[in-house]
Amino acid sequence: MEIETLLATLGEACPDYAFEARTIPVDETVIEIPAACLEDVVNVLRTTFSAYHLSTITGQDRGTELELLYHFWHERGITLRVALPREGARVRTLTETIPGADFYEREVGEMLGVTFEGHPGPEHLLLPEDWESEPPLRKAQQAEEGDP
């Protein structure tokens, strides 16, 4: 898959946004996308480029914003980066098109407090059902409860 062709096709799917790619080791292409475009971009990846395999979703707190990284694989690694605000972080679920995203989204949801809109069963995956504290991978939480 040529990255230039991919970027051009993505530009047609979401004409309001200029897509740019950068490379991180080990040979992984990272493309920043707006949260609103996520579904369209994933559809292009799946239908036009046969990139069916979603390896996982990484969620991390970057201080000023939350960051979701959708790691796809087809002949090479392609990571889609979506930035979300820390308050009221919401993004459309991928579970309808990729059922394998179910567990990944539930984990990111409980660990970082991100809501996946339209998720068929957004209950906790790893944390106890009665977990009421802040999401454990948020930065403020780590400062308060850091190991001695």
Place this chain on the structure above:
Amino acid sequence: MTRVTIPVGPQHPLLKEPLSVRLTAEGERVLEAAMRLGYVHRGIERLVQERTYVQNLHLLERVCGICSHVHTTTYCQGVEALLELDVPPRGLALRTLMCELERIHSHLLWLGVLAENIGFSTIFMYSWRDREMALDIMEGLSGGRIAHAVNTIGGVRVDLDRGEMYAARRLLNELEKHVHDLLDVVEHESTLKVRTQGVGGASLEQVRRHCAVGPLARAAGLDRDLRRDAPYAAYDRLSFEVVTETGGDVWAATRVRVLEVFESLSLCRQILDDLPSGEIATRAPRRVPEGEVVSRAEAPRGEVVYYLRSDGSDKPARIKIRTPTLPALSLVREQLRDINIADVPAVISGIDLCIACADR
């Protein structure tokens, strides 16, 4: 007919680790399976942020009790990429040797678990006896049967001398004879065939939808193996076949795993026959420059993914671990649909569960 809910786990003889599967059945037919994870969640992704890169080697080796070496391999690869370190060829070869020994041990362990769960204890005894040979080689090399502590950032910690290489070759030859016998049983023994053929079949489409990886995906015909598709460590210097089957049932998964043992035995021999000379490790600095990396490797159960971000200090800012069991658990919910209750043990064993991996 009345519907009943049958809980399997969190503590159940079928499962070696805690996992809760709730089956909804109508008579003997399973209609639906729901899953609850997290019973062995240790918060490793959070713990690694409190420890230095070297301390994390020991923590990450304990993500999984079976494929411990591949976790440190994937982690070291990521850190080495950020440090732009060149690992000496001998270090890469020894790292690969351990990866393949681990695959042999994991597949033979799995065959024993499957056999036991379908009531075929003879194969359980034989395959676990044979697995000891792979463990003996690993113990000879590293001093540890399960947690080897072989990997370090920049290479490996232990070297092989001529005597150890001779002992390893002798055990590999002996093991190969035994695995031929096991393959013979898998291909011809009716007890095993009746319990596994056509049971829990997953289509290529289902495997794709659930993003399943490893032998489970290859059993359904998905021709993907990171050792060939994105060679890491010393795999670009070695030759091997990627084993695929069709049907995606438990029998196909069994054949894939047993045939992969032969490929791994051949890979081990290739490494021992052509072991590069020289250093086994490069010295690595304590601090890792700012940056991020996605590191992938083919564990015995399939693709392992590590995302690692460094903020320039001696502790990682974020490590995300995705183990192959998580997508397998997603797929098994479909495999368990519309099967007989008596086939549940075979289907659940067929995916080669590692709950500690999935929970982290």
